[in-house]
Amino acid sequence: MEVVLRNLTKKFPGRDRKKREDVIAVNDFNFVIPDGKLIGLLGPSGCGKSTTLNLISGLLKPTSGRIFFGGDDVTDLPPENRGIGLVFQNYALYPHLTVKQNILFPLQNLKGKDKLSKREMLEKANEAARLVQIEELMESKPAELSGGQQQRVAIARALVKMPMVLLLDEPLSNLDARLRLQTREEIRRIQRKTGITTIFVTHDQEEAMSISDMIVVMKDGIVQQIGKPQEVYDSPVNLFVARFLGTPPINLFEGRAKDNQLYIGEDAVLRVKGIADQEVFVGIRPEGFILQENGPLCCALGGVEVMGRDISVVSQNKASLSQSIRAIVGAEHLEKIGKTYAAGYGEKGPDGDRAMETPVRFALNPHKVFLFDKETEERII
Numbered sequence: 205m206e207v208v209l210r211n212l213t214k215k216f217p218g219r220d221r222k223k224r225e226d227v228i229a230v231n232d233f234n235f236v237i238p239d240g241k242l243i244g245l246l247g248p249s250g251c252g253k254s255t256t257l258n259l260i261s262g263l264l265k266p267t268s269g270r271i272f273f274g275g276d277d278v279t280d281l282p283p284e285n286r287g288i289g290l291v292f293q294n295y296a297l298y299p300h301l302t303v304k305q306n307i308l309f310p311l312q313n314l315k316g317k318d319k320l321s322k323r324e325m326l327e328k329a330n331e332a333a334r335l336v337q338i339e340e341l342m343e344s345k346p347a348e349l350s351g352g353q354q355q356r357v358a359i360a361r362a363l364v365k366m367p368m369v370l371l372l373d374e375p376l377s378n379l380d381a382r383l384r385l386q387t388r389e390e391i392r393r394i395q396r397k398t399g400i401t402t403i404f405v406t407h408d409q410e411e412a413m414s415i416s417d418m419i420v421v422m423k424d425g426i427v428q429q430i431g432k433p434q435e436v437y438d439s440p441v442n443l444f445v446a447r448f449l450g451t452p453p454i455n456l457f458e459g460r461a462k463d464n465q466l467y468i469g470e471d472a473v474l475r476v477k478g479i480a481d482q483e484v485f486v487g488i489r490p491e492g493f494i495l496q497e498n499g500p501l502c503c504a505l506g507g508v509e510v511m512g513r514d515i516s517v518v519s520q521n522k523a524s525l526s527q528s529i530r531a532i533v534g535a536e537h538l539e540k541i542g543k544t545y546a547a548g549y550g551e552k553g554p555d556g557d558r559a560m561e562t563p564v565r566f567a568l569n570p571h572k573v574f575l576f577d578k579e580t581e582e583r584i585i
């Protein structure tokens with residue numbers, strides 16, 4: 205089902221009563237969520253993700269703006285009449301009920317023409333359990349299950365009425381790293397299989413990027429950018445989005461555009477056309493550095509980390525705004541750069557200062573270099 209958010213705004217009374225300033229948790233959110241897509245709602249703590257989800261679910265009423273499901277205005281409908289399934293971070297299962305009874309629960313309150321026979325209810329519960337692959341756990345109590353299994357039960361319970369829209373609020377936060385990975389794949393599989401329009405809230409950019417058809421990046425209640433994960437990563441609209449996405453994070457420098465050249469420190473590192481002479485922030489993705497003997501960007505080599513297929517070259521440059529620069533290059537460079545690094549250490553064992561002085565030079569992939577206005581932090585190119 206298509207979900208449309210139109211000028212959606214939610215204000216809460218500020219905590220400091222004397223100031224009488226409202227907190228604008230969601231500020232004029234506009235978005236057409238296409239039918240059958242999985243949307244990742246992403247941003248740091250307090251940016252308004254949960255409030256947005258609670259507005260869509262009906263648990264909160266907007267201060268202004270409207271919400272449409274499949275063309276129908278649902279803004280004034282209570283949650284139970286919206287045809288939604290909800291899953292929260294803390295599975296919220298009934299501890300005294302078995303898995304089966306937990307999944308059956310939403311069906312038992314159906315009234316009037318929606319009322320189901322016992323057999324129909326059982327069929328639906330079994331179908332939901334099959335979908336999340338917990339059929340063999342139906343007679344267990346929640347306390348006997350792992351966190352991942354409990355979250356699957358919560359998802360089965362949300363799916364049992366075959367909702368039009370599935371809303372997930374940080375559903376993986378209570379799981380350990382391995383289960384998180386597994387369960388997020390699981391959510392993707394279930395979403396693909398059912399085709400239910402799904403909105404998934406997370407503060408973990410990697411999680412959102414890996415399973416979403418589209419991501420929405422929010423900051424201070426304001427949508428910063430909406431797009432396919434790769435598009436947003438490759439083409440961030442501002443410094444915030446560029447920094448928020450990417451592992452390892454984007455490298456940041458102070459730079460200067462002058463005479464169609466980009467300078468980082470004294471080095472003219474890239475030709476940049478059609479941009480006025482100005483001071484800029486320069487963002488370079490870790491994979492945007494190309495090791496090259498006569499490359500224009502000179503850095504001091506600080507270390508090399510092997511990461512399977514790639515190596516991470518840790519280095520420094522005076523114009524860098526972070527502790528160190530992280531460049532990801534192919535493992536084929538390992539031998540050479542490893543030797544350079546070892547040479548910096550000298551024969552008597554590690555000599556940090558000498559290692560730091562060992563220069564390493566990079567050329568830059570222009571598609572991985574972004575320039576931002578120093579005042580507005582909007583992207584220039």
Ligand code: ATP
Pocket residue numbers: 216217227228229247248249250251252253254255256407
């Ligand atoms: P988190 O990842 O920490 O859950 P979030 O992005 O989901 O954060 P929200 O919970 O939507 O953020 O909160 C957005 C803003 O609205 C915050 O400043 C928060 O303090 C405020 N807020 C949320 N709920 C209320 C409320 N019931 N009363 C007052 N302020 C609230």
